[in-house]
Amino acid sequence: MRETLFDFPKSAGLLVHEWTKQPQPPAAELAQISPSAWAEQLELEHPDATPLPRVDLRHSLPSYGQMFANRHSRRAYADTPLSRADLARFLALAAPPQPSAPQDSAPFAGVRPYRATPSGLALVPLVQNVADVAPGAYLYSAQRQQLHPLQSDHPRAVFGPLCFQQEFVPAPLICLVVGSLHDYLARYGDRGYRYLLLAVGTQAQRCYFAASALGLNGSMFSSFFQQRINLWLGFDGYQAAALVAFAVGYAPEEHQ
Numbered sequence: 001m002r003e004t005l006f007d008f009p010k011s012a013g014l015l016v017h018e019w020t021k022q023p024q025p026p027a028a029e030l031a032q033i034s035p036s037a038w039a040e041q042l043e044l045e046h047p048d049a050t051p052l053p054r055v056d057l058r059h060s061l062p063s064y065g066q067m068f069a070n071r072h073s074r075r076a077y078a079d080t081p082l083s084r085a086d087l088a089r090f091l092a093l094a095a096p097p098q099p100s101a102p103q104d105s106a107p108f109a110g111v112r113p114y115r116a117t118p119s120g121l122a123l124v125p126l127v128q129n130v131a132d133v134a135p136g137a138y139l140y141s142a143q144r145q146q147l148h149p150l151q152s153d154h155p156r157a158v159f160g161p162l163c164f165q166q167e168f169v170p171a172p173l174i175c176l177v178v179g180s181l182h183d184y185l186a187r188y189g190d191r192g193y194r195y196l197l198l199a200v201g202t203q204a205q206r207c208y209f210a211a212s213a214l215g216l217n218g219s220m221f222s223s224f225f226q227q228r229i230n231l232w233l234g235f236d237g238y239q240a241a242a243l244v245a246f247a248v249g250y251a252p253e254e255h256q
């Protein structure tokens with residue numbers, strides 16, 4: 001079947017695919033924009049930040065093979081509150097690569113070199129049931145290892161009704177992956193949308209491996225009203241947008 005008509009692709013998907021095949025040469029000044037520029041703004045010192053326990057994973061990570069073998073979507077969560085230490089560990093492992101950090105900074109000191117390329121994504125943990133952390137929506141600052149408050153409503157009351165699949169709602173932690181289409185388009189031109197989606201896929205895998213490494217149950221999902229969630233969190237859906245979510249908690253069989 002011909003997929004073009006008078007040399008034009010027949011579908012919008014094909015058109016986008018063809019159009020974004022070749023990188024558009026970005027203007028020199030746009031090429032300087034870090035894809036995480038907006039997230040860096042959000043990383044500024046916050047007077048009401050919740051500090052998390054310092055994480056040092058040097059001696060506690062399982063082998064890659066074990067993490068790989070244990071990596072599965074699991075959609076059932078114990079009622080047990082997630083410990084603050086496990087929250088800190090999960091976020092530190094799942095966090096997107098940071099643009100810069102001293103080589104000796106926790107939690108990855110001696111484990112792996114810090115990656116130089118920022119992904120342009122950020123994590124917004126919706127804390128529902130974590131010991132000694134007030135329920136609410138936070139922006140995770142990986143460099144400072146702390147939570148910056150965004151909304152103090154209980155996520156179960158706001159996010160729950162906006163979620164199509166109720167099996168994810170009881171999770172003690174729902175970690176939103178937030179990205180900026182604006183920054184990706186500014187930096188990569190028409191190819192930016194592709195890169196944003198690729199980055200989200202990579203981030204999804206990072207969440208799975210973080211859960212697997214810590215023996216936590218977790219599952220990726222995107223079945224929620226994104227615009228309503230953006231509105232709640234104060235995101236415009238373009239400069240910043242909630243893209244997917246990862247529900248995390250302890251396995252019910254181990255916490256009965």
Ligand SMILES: Cc1cc2nc3c(=O)[nH]c(=O)nc-3n(C[C@H](O)[C@H](O)[C@H](O)COP(=O)(O)O)c2cc1C
Nearest residue numbers: 071072073074165201204219220221222223224244
């Ligand atoms: C980005 C992304 C979004 C997803 N969204 C949903 C979703 O909204 N609802 C759902 O039931 N599964 C969703 N899934 C699929 C599951 O979370 C999971 O990947 C699937 O059950 C396969 O399990 P496995 O990854 O352990 O092989 C999504 C997966 C990904 C990667």
